[in-house]
Amino acid sequence: MTMIAAVLVPLAAQAPAQAAPNVAAGTAAWTPQIYPLFSGEWVKRDVSGAQRDSELIWCSLASGVACVAVGQGDGKHSIFHLYKCDERSLSNFIDALSARNNQTGGAQVRFWGPSTGVYTAYADGNIYNFPDHATYGFDRLDIC
Template sequence: MRTLKKRAVAMAVTMTAAVLVPLAAQAPAQAAPNVASGTAGWTPGIYPLFSGEWVKRDVSGAQRDSELLMCSLASGIACVAIGQGDGKHSIFHLFKCDTRSLSNFIDALSVRNNQTGGAQVRFWGPSTPTYTAYADGKIYNFPDQATYGFDRLDIC
């Protein structure tokens, strides 16, 4: 009887070890410190992005205007920079004439329009009048209070 008890205990220990050892191997050696990684942000979006259009994320505030200029060097391109809430910006390279939906357009909106034929970039929303960026080589900076209300973008 004693041998059976020893075997049962040994079997229980082996089974417990078979479960706990793999779990321990997956766990970190120590808990990571709770350190803030900076200001929380958000991800601005324009939908749809058409074939050939793209977005560059995490552009520093210091680089935003130079990135807007480089983005819009090509004829027919409209470039939209919008803050991500963490001091960085997303820059959208757009050219297809269409109306799009905006998401998380909250602050620091700037546009450089290098489209041809007098095409305009227009922003609006249900409680916000239309703001326009003309194809004149200027960088347009829109006020945050207007940007909060934008939910549509029209390029044409």
């Protein structure tokens, strides 16, 4: 037993020191996800609130693309570049949801969940901002 303790103590002493998280010092963050992301689709993380709308427009410039921006809980946003017509599942969609739809043929971006109705972003070049109380209830997305 003494031999084992002598081996474990030096290994533990080599571990880097980590401060306990100070929740009072800042907002807790989360990582929004859309599943699946298909080949050629992507997500850009940590976009500032000031840059969100311009990044959303830039993301959706190509014809046939829909882009979704959602808050990360730390004042920053994740922006998803989507084009494949399919239903997706959402996780950690809690606040600051916006979408810009540049799809063709009248395709819509629709969000819904078990406790919400359907919210839609039409292919008209506008940025649609969705209320936080609805966003929190969304667990599905369809772009078609």
